[in-house]
Amino acid sequence: MTSSPFDPPLTFSADLKQPRRLRWWLYGSLTIGIPIGLAPGLQSGGGMGPLAVVLGVFLLVVLAFEGLVMRKLPKQGSPVFTLTPDVIESPYFLGDTKRFRWADIDSAEVSNANGAQMLQLRLRAHLGLPDRRDFIHGRNPSRPLAGLHALSTPNQEALLDAIASRLRPTGMALLDGPPTAARAEANPLREAREWQERLEALAPRTWVTWSLLGINVLVWMAMVALGASALRGDPALLYAWGGNATSAVQAGEWWRLLTATFLHAGLIHLAFNMLGLYSIGALLERIYGHTQFLLIYLVSGLAGSVASLQFSAQTKVSVGASGAVFGIAGALIVGVYQHRHALPKHFSRPLISGMLPFLGYSLLMGLAQANIDNGAHVGGLVAGALVAWALPERFDLDRYQKLRLSRSALVVVGSALMLFWGVGQTAPAVVNVGAQVRAMNDFPAMASEFDAAMLALRQEAEEVKAGRITQLQADEASRKIHAPRFAELVGRMETTVPYLPGRTGELGRELLNISRAFQETLAMESDIVKGQPLPANPARSAELARQIRASADRLAQLRAASTK
Known part of the structure; x- marks a missing residue:
């Protein structure tokens, strides 16, 4: 009697360390994120409104995670897959059927559905099942799926080995195509893991990625230590620290194209960009090597800054590492796509299929929100993809060693020429951002000076009314004290107000108008009639009063609207 490879049956049990780590990560993020989300509303005196919104959003995240993920996971140690001489069984096969006979299985493979690893069986045609997805449930009756996420990585590989050993006697195995003897021994999860281990051996320490992370975080910490808000970017401070602006670059401050890529408008902005750099950077650094990875990052960041000159930087201060992060994302897609036939499919396919929707979603979000610099994103993405296409990867070490220096030099020269050309083709700046930033910084003091000048006039009027000074004395003070004060204020406003944007600009223009009228009124000569000072030009005085x-x-009205 021939012994069966599953006699006794093989059982693969749940190991929930990874989902539990995900739960701790999620709740840890919420613990940090709730205060961060609430801080702006509480600082501005927003009351319970912001509190309710932020807590509501986080509560929905928790309920969705617990309801859609954790509730559907098996208990620790409970059976996930059972393999007997006749069937493979799992309560986690999608659909009504939970058990499939080996005689009915043509092959098995690992697929990725919505970012999750799934075991997919291909059933034989004699069962007469349609080989297409059901429109309502999205399931293919001929290709049942079961999730692998409840198994540890070693158990996932062992499960696929066991399935392959059972299918091998019939000539079937774990495949991405028609069964062949050469592919019968393949275990896609093991291939992907071993490939990843070979990459990690090429660069055990991805020091460039960690250095870039450290520089970005340290710059943000330095700004906060010197008075910047941890949560919101102050345009004046960001500009002073080297933020990108078309007007400044066209005035010769080219260094801003680089320094802007290490500045961030608050903790949330920094966190998202550093998460992207952390997620992609280490893998790309191993594929291209330390020097080439740094070259990709810097060229992508600079290209993003140059592209921004045509868009956001025309009217505001543009900062952030997102152009560089999009660049390394584009580089990773290009590098993997170029060698997709030589790489394990379970390594290349999930990576490309997972990143493309993410990039598309990010770009669409950039189009929908005015404060996102999509020009920098697209510029960095395109530059990163082009540079990656030109540079050799370490998939083929002989080719890499032969070409890396010449190709890197070519990229440096070509990138410099393209960046110079891009700056030269930039349309003239719509707004002098430097002047605007200075105006926004200086205007509150001018508004306070206006209020102080008006208070001095009111106090003088009370002095006259109380009889402590005469009208003639007040008339003389108007020309010698108050008119010069308003004249100095008007002079400062005339160089500042034209650069004020939006509602602040409307307020500034009205303050300038009323200050000019007061200055002219107070400087006007008087005729003394019966001991009382009267305007020398009554008609003009009446017009100024109106x-x-x-x-x-x-x-x-403007001040009331600005406080709402």
Whole structure:
């Protein structure tokens, strides 16, 4: 009697270390994220509104994770797959059928569905099942699926080996195509793991990735230590630290194209970019080597800054490492795609199929939100892909050693020429961002000075009313003290207000109008009639009074609107 490879049956049990680690990571992130999300609303006195919104969002995340992920996982140690001489069985096969006879299975493979590893069986045609997805449930009756995420990595590989050993007597195995003897021994998960281990052996320490992470975080910490908000970017500070702006670059400050890539507008901005760099950087550094990876990162960041000159940097300060991060994402896709036939399919396919939707979603979100610099994203993505196409990967070490120096030199020269050309082709700046930043920084002090000048006039009027000074004395003070004060304020406003944007610009223009009217009124000579000072030009004085009343009404409306 021939012994069966599954006599007794083989059982593969749940090992939930990875989902539990994911749970701890999620809840740890929420513990940090809730205060971060609440801080802006609490700082601005937003009350319970922001609190309710943030807590509601986080509660939905927790409920979705617990309901859609953790609730559907098996208990620790419970059977996930059972293999007997006749069948493979799992309560986690999607659909009603949980048991399949070996005689009905043509082959098995590992697939990725929505980022999850799945065991997919291919059933034989004699069963008469349709080989297409059901429109409602998205399932293919001829290709049943069961998730592998409840198994540890060694158990996943052992499961596939066991399935292959059972299918081998019939000439079937774990395949990506028609069964062949050469592919019968293949275990796609083991191939991908061993390939990953070979890459890690090429660069056990991805020091460039960690150095870039450290530089970005240290720059942000330095800005916070010197007074910047941890959560919100101050355009004046970001510009002073080297933020990108078309007007500044066209004035010769080219260094901003690089320094802007290490600045971030708050902790959330930094966290998302560093998460992207951490997720992609180490793998790309191993594929291209330390020097070539740094070259890809820097060229992508610079290209993103140059592209931004045509878009966001035309009217505002542009900062962030997202151009570089999109660049290394594009480089990874190109590098893997170029060698997709030589790489384990379970390594290359999930990577490409997972990253393309993410990049597409990120770009669409950039189109939907005005504060996202999509120009930098696209510029970095295209540059990273082109540079990766030109540089040799370490999939073939002989070719890599032969070409890396010449190709790197070619990329440096070509990138420099393209970046110079890109800056030269940039349209003239719509806004002088430097002047705008300085104006926004200086205007609050001018508004305070206006209020102080008005308070001095009111106090003087009370002095006259109380009889402590005469009207003639007040008239003289108007020309010698108050008019020069308003004249100095008007001079400062005239060089500042034109650069103020939006609602602040409207407020500034009204303050300038009323300040000019006050300055002219106070400087006007007086005729003394019966001991009382009267305007030397009554008609002009009346016109100025009307202007002051109209401007005061508009100013009150603007200030009221700005406090809502």
